[in-house]
Amino acid sequence: MKEKNPWHRPVTIIITVIGVIAIVTLVTYGIVLDAGSSHTSLYIYQWPAEKDNNTGRVEQKHHCQVAGKGISSYTATPYKAGESLISCLKEAKENIPQKMHPETPLYLGATAGMRLLKLENSSASDEVFKAVEKTLRGFPFSYQGARLLAGQEEGAFGWVTVNYLDDRLTQVSMGGFKYTSVHGNESAKGALDLGGASTQISFVSDEYNGSESPDNAVSFRLYGYDYTLYTHSFLCYGKDQALRLALSGPTAIMDPCFHKGYNETKHYAAVYDSPCVSDQKPQIVSETFIHLGGGNFTQCQEVIKSVFNFTSCRYSRCSFNGIFQPPLQGQFGAFSAYFFVMNFLNLTDTSVPLKTVMQKLSDYCATPWTQVCAYFKHDIPLKYLAEYCFSGTYILTLMMEGYNFTSETYSSIKYIQKIKNSDAGWTLGYMLNLTNMIPAEAPDSPPLTYTSYVSVVTVMAILLFVIFILILYSLWPKCNTEPKII
Ligand SMILES: Nc1ccn([C@@H]2O[C@H](COP(=O)(O)OP(=O)(O)O)[C@@H](O)[C@H]2O)c(=O)n1
Numbered sequence: 001m002k003e004k005n006p007w008h009r010p011v012t013i014i015i016t017v018i019g020v021i022a023i024v025t026l027v028t029y030g031i032v033l034d035a036g037s038s039h040t041s042l043y044i045y046q047w048p049a050e051k052d053n054n055t056g057r058v059e060q061k062h063h064c065q066v067a068g069k070g071i072s073s074y075t076a077t078p079y080k081a082g083e084s085l086i087s088c089l090k091e092a093k094e095n096i097p098q099k100m101h102p103e104t105p106l107y108l109g110a111t112a113g114m115r116l117l118k119l120e121n122s123s124a125s126d127e128v129f130k131a132v133e134k135t136l137r138g139f140p141f142s143y144q145g146a147r148l149l150a151g152q153e154e155g156a157f158g159w160v161t162v163n164y165l166d167d168r169l170t171q172v173s174m175g176g177f178k179y180t181s182v183h184g185n186e187s188a189k190g191a192l193d194l195g196g197a198s199t200q201i202s203f204v205s206d207e208y209n210g211s212e213s214p215d216n217a218v219s220f221r222l223y224g225y226d227y228t229l230y231t232h233s234f235l236c237y238g239k240d241q242a243l244r245l246a247l248s249g250p251t252a253i254m255d256p257c258f259h260k261g262y263n264e265t266k267h268y269a270a271v272y273d274s275p276c277v278s279d280q281k282p283q284i285v286s287e288t289f290i291h292l293g294g295g296n297f298t299q300c301q302e303v304i305k306s307v308f309n310f311t312s313c314r315y316s317r318c319s320f321n322g323i324f325q326p327p328l329q330g331q332f333g334a335f336s337a338y339f340f341v342m343n344f345l346n347l348t349d350t351s352v353p354l355k356t357v358m359q360k361l362s363d364y365c366a367t368p369w370t371q372v373c374a375y376f377k378h379d380i381p382l383k384y385l386a387e388y389c390f391s392g393t394y395i396l397t398l399m400m401e402g403y404n405f406t407s408e409t410y411s412s413i414k415y416i417q418k419i420k421n422s423d424a425g426w427t428l429g430y431m432l433n434l435t436n437m438i439p440a441e442a443p444d445s446p447p448l449t450y451t452s453y454v455s456v457v458t459v460m461a462i463l464l465f466v467i468f469i470l471i472l473y474s475l476w477p478k479c480n481t482e483p484k485i486i
Pocket residue numbers: 035036037038039070111112113194195196197198199238239240336337340341
């Protein structure tokens with residue numbers, strides 16, 4: 001008897017086609033932990049496994065927020081800093097196919113909380129890093145290190161993330177240096193990142209080539225374009241440390257940045273146990289003070305202005321604290337706490353005139369604490385709720401007084417949380433850089449998004465399948481149904 005060709009069985013054909021789709025759509029993963037001053041977040045990124053890496057192909061697959069505070073808060077019990085990461089790492093194991101674990105790079109970057117801890121107690125910061133490393137090595141991923149990011153890196157990688165996700169890095173595909181373009185929307189977007197302990201501003205300016213204040217320059221070549229980025233990270237000017245700066249001093253007790261009726265007894269130590277303010281600790285015997293709210297936006301602005309130093313600038317122009325800043329240029333994406341705070345206050349729409357934004361914030365600050373509490377207490381922890389008047393006022397003052405935005409340029413800022421389902425922040429840019437995912441020179445082929453790539457491959461596989469079936473059908477032995485001619 002003639003044996004049937006196994007390739008002719010439909011099951012074999014279907015398995016083969018699925019196999020072809022699976023091979024061409026293989027996904028690679030990467031994990032980055034953002035060890036911030038207030039909390040740690042784990043991000044899983046995914047991208048197609050094939051070699052050419054066009055812009056916009058890496059996307060965020062999963063986000064896990066580590067329970068508890070940031071790793072810098074575990075100085076008394078460093079091993080707990082490591083333990084705190086376990087549940088998110090377990091989630092990462094579940095979200096990445098097991099056979100991909102050994103080749104999935106795992107990075108941890110720590111930011112301003114650990115920068116401050118290093119300044120305060122460098123051996124304690126070493127212990128925390130050791131504990132964290134021990135935990136990370138205990139997982140089956142490809143551990144690539146846990147390290148402290150410099151402020152410039154944090155700013156520059158945030159800028160890379162925003163522009164990568166916005167597909168701005170390859171937008172002008174022919175000719176010249178990208179930023180000679182007069183079309184504002186063709187140029188890169190600046191990045192404004194507000195954390196708890198530091199804040200970063202990063203943008204490209206035609207008037208900055210790195211010669212004035214070279215410490216603020218980060219240069220790279222991406223997809224065939226040269227970028228010289230201006231970036232600065234202000235340590236102690238994240239919103240949580242800025243609150244301490246604003247609170248410190250003899251007049252701290254009646255605080256216009258908190259709602260009227262707010263009345264909390266606080267420990268001096270909780271305010272002054274930070275290198276940002278430790279030298280301002282008052283010589284008072286008492287261990288506690290009463291923090292009273294005044295609920296006055298204008299006075300709050302004045303208090304916040306006093307934490308910026310505008311007196312000296314040895315450059316052609318400065319933002320504050322004697323730090324050089326070239327003229328602002330183009331659009332800006334403001335993320336992290338900029339978004340969280342303005343989103344809570346319902347003030348993310350920057351097409352609304354700045355005057356109206358300030359009036360709304362002023363009304364919010366003037367709302368009595370009992371009323372604010374009654375309205376939001378079920379949704380938001382009281383500690384956070386109490387701080388939104390301060391945080392909103394801080395954001396506007398930092399932008400307008402610190403960075404020199406005006407009521408005209410305010411609308412060039414967009415408050416963003418995510419771009420195409422990926423969080424805006426430094427982590428994606430960090431991973432793109434460490435995995436060499438953004439080539440210095442432009443790829444030959446035009447960019448295709450991951451979704452389009454998968455669609456094209458799937459359509460091609462289905463077409464192949466249909467052709468295959470048709471060929472098989474034509475070769476299959478058939479009963480002769482033609483009427484017989486006798
Ligand atoms: N849902 C959230 C999450 C964070 N945040 C704040 O966003 C800031 C994040 O800072 P971070 O932990 O990244 O600190 P850095 O190390 O970047 O300075 C903190 O001030 C948090 O309190 C918020 O306001 N709402």
